[in-house]
Amino acid sequence: MSVLVLVEGLNGEIKKSSLEAASYGSQVAKELGTTATALAIGEVHEDALAKLGEQGISRVLYDNDPRLNNFVTEAYVKVIAKAAAQENSKVIIFSNTNIGAAVGSRLAVRLNGSLATNVTQLPKINGNSFTVTRGVFSGKAFADVELTSDVKIIAVKKNSIEITNQGGTATVEKFSADLTDADFAAAPKETVMQDTDGGVLLPEAEIVVSGGRGLKGPENWHLIEDLAKALGAATACSKPVADIGWRPHHEHVGQTGITVSPNLYIAVGISGAIQHLAGVNSSKVIVVINKDPEAPFFKAADYGIVGDALEVVPKLIEAAKAL
Numbered sequence: 077m078s079v080l081v082l083v084e085g086l087n088g089e090i091k092k093s094s095l096e097a098a099s100y101g102s103q104v105a106k107e108l109g110t111t112a113t114a115l116a117i118g119e120v121h122e123d124a125l126a127k128l129g130e131q132g133i134s135r136v137l138y139d140n141d142p143r144l145n146n147f148v149t150e151a152y153v154k155v156i157a158k159a160a161a162q163e164n165s166k167v168i169i170f171s172n173t174n175i176g177a178a179v180g181s182r183l184a185v186r187l188n189g190s191l192a193t194n195v196t197q198l199p200k201i202n203g204n205s206f207t208v209t210r211g212v213f214s215g216k217a218f219a220d221v222e223l224t225s226d227v228k229i230i231a232v233k234k235n236s237i238e239i240t241n242q243g244g245t246a247t248v249e250k251f252s253a254d255l256t257d258a259d260f261a262a263a264p265k266e267t268v269m270q271d272t273d274g275g276v277l278l279p280e281a282e283i284v285v286s287g288g289r290g291l292k293g294p295e296n297w298h299l300i301e302d303l304a305k306a307l308g309a310a311t312a313c314s315k316p317v318a319d320i321g322w323r324p325h326h327e328h329v330g331q332t333g334i335t336v337s338p339n340l341y342i343a344v345g346i347s348g349a350i351q352h353l354a355g356v357n358s359s360k361v362i363v364v365i366n367k368d369p370e371a372p373f374f375k376a377a378d379y380g381i382v383g384d385a386l387e388v389v390p391k392l393i394e395a396a397k398a399l
């Protein structure tokens with residue numbers, strides 16, 4: 077039996093969140109005295125797959141059926157289930173991405189397994205029992221959950237696990253789940269990739285610069301964009317900013333938007349309402365810029381600047397450019 081890790085590709089490379097899942101999976105495999113096998117679905121460069129050896133993956137199963145280049149829930153679940161059966165994998169690991177969230181529960185039903193999402197630490201293993209720690213209540217608390225079923229499915233929270241680099245190369249083997257047209261009956265008609273204009277994709281970003289209503293209007297948004305560019309960051313916004321139409325909705329973070337957990341989240345002119353914090357409070361370092369010293373966001377901040385964003389941000393841009 078091997079531990080199976082689902083890895084996701086982006087522009088042919090492995091997503092950082094999947095490298096975290098691979099690192100997690102190989103450490104679990106080591107603890108269990110077995111090996112970790114990765115499963116890659118869709119278009120990923122084979123040399124990127126072989127490099128998963130650095131994260132302790134020994135073999136990669138690669139299903140490059142072109143119909144899988146865009147995510148199709150039922151088809152992906154079938155591929156993962158077939159790979160798990162072939163490898164006799166009782167432990168299946170992936171990242172808590174949108175794809176992970178979509179396949180996790182279906183896979184658990186299909187394999188009669190238990191599922192833990194948002195997992196932040198390696199499991200404590202005691203025989204057939206795994207105790208995992210997972211974030212709950214929008215990251216406000218942690219719960220220890222015991223998984224005792226035969227098949228255990230763990231979705232690792234992004235940015236919770238260090239990416240290991242132990243050298244080594246994984247062998248890459250072609251894999252096919254013999255999918256039929258019926259498996260693609262619910263495939264989306266068209267998938268449009270977000271245009272990042274050469275910038276960084278928000279869910280994958282290590283640094284996020286985010287703006288709220290304190291920016292006053294879209295005419296000041298260049299401050300957010302210029303700071304993001306200087307730092308190699310993605311841009312984001314609060315919900316009202318997207319609702320008013322200053323920014324597109326795919327940039328809105330929070331309870332009803334995207335959840336991000338970058339290493340650095342810079343909030344400019346955002347009050348820090350609980351619904352906003354729900355999407356950002358697992359960021360490693362939070363910097364808040366707000367002219368109101370009583371703004372709630374300061375309670376969640378690691379660093380704060382009390383001041384007018386229109387004066388503070390240009391200075392930060394200059395400083396970042398000088399780095």
Ligand code: FAD
Binds near residue numbers: 289328344355386
């Ligand atoms: P405001 O609340 O208007 O705050 C603006 C801030 O900018 C203030 O703190 C002010 O002091 C500061 N400011 C003003 N001028 C300046 C200046 N010149 N320089 C510096 N600072 C300045 N919100 C989200 O963001 N994401 C969500 O997913 C989300 N989901 C929601 C779901 C529900 C069910 C509900 C009810 C609400 C949701 N909200 C969400 C809305 C949320 O409650 C807040 O209303 C929203 O986050 C506030 O956005 P804001 O901070 O940009 O604006």
